[in-house]
């Protein structure tokens with residue numbers, strides 16, 4: 377049967393929905409505000425599904441895939457702090473309203489699958505999310521690497537600095553405590569809609585605290601890239617998330633840190649890390665597209 381898959385990337389402020397044809401092309405896309413709380417999240421998803429399926433025309437919907445922050449087991453989402461959701465049986469709730477099978481996946485893992493679908497590679501691809509938190513998704517030969525319990529890729533909670541800040545997870549000096557947007561904004565402690573952009577501006581002007589925080593950010597991001605390179609050896613490392621959306625400005629300082637930290641190591645230089653990094657373009661549909669492909673066979 378020919379039908380469309382719906383994929384949604386449910387973010388703290390926006391929900392991005394796509395309708396995807398059997399061949400993988402995007403037939404329709406809609407971005408809308410996300411409402412918070414259990415009821416708000418489900419209502420936002422159902423409204424987005426209805427809108428995007430109307431735009432896709434008369435083709436029937438065969439499945440819905442949802443990428444969402446937090447921990448997931450394919451059906452339930454837990455600890456989606458940015459959405460005010462503690463535990464929600466999301467697949468059950470959306471299936472009851474929409475009448476088609478629903479799969480739920482962590483948003484970073486879904487984005488990795490989507491980045492692979494947009495530009496397939498044989499072997500491993502990693503997507504490193506530099507956002508409010510730090511995490512990676514790994515796709516191997518077109519399939520998500522979830523690990524035994526879904527924790528594969530949660531590299532933001534690898535401690536790299538015993539003298540670093542305490543992390544929300546309870547450890548000290550995690551990559552996320554150094555380089556995560558939420559942690560940076562808390563340490564910068566200035567009001568404003570774009571605290572990380574603000575601190576990068578201040579660092580350019582020589583502000584001492586901003587310079588320290590920028591150094592922590594690049595140190596953490598570079599550590600995450602080295603970790604991915606050595607644990608997974610991906611052909612491509614795609615930088616995504618709110619901090620990566622700052623574009624070349626972030627990519628350039630992270631690449632410079634990788635060069636600096638590799639200077640004394642012929643081994644690290646031989647990995648050509650800088651050549652494997654790319655930034656997911658702003659506005660890319662990767663996360664929603666990947667959500668539509670959860671559990672679907674993906675061409676390599």
Ligand SMILES: [Zn+2]
Nearest residue numbers: 533543545550
């Ligand atoms: Zn941590």
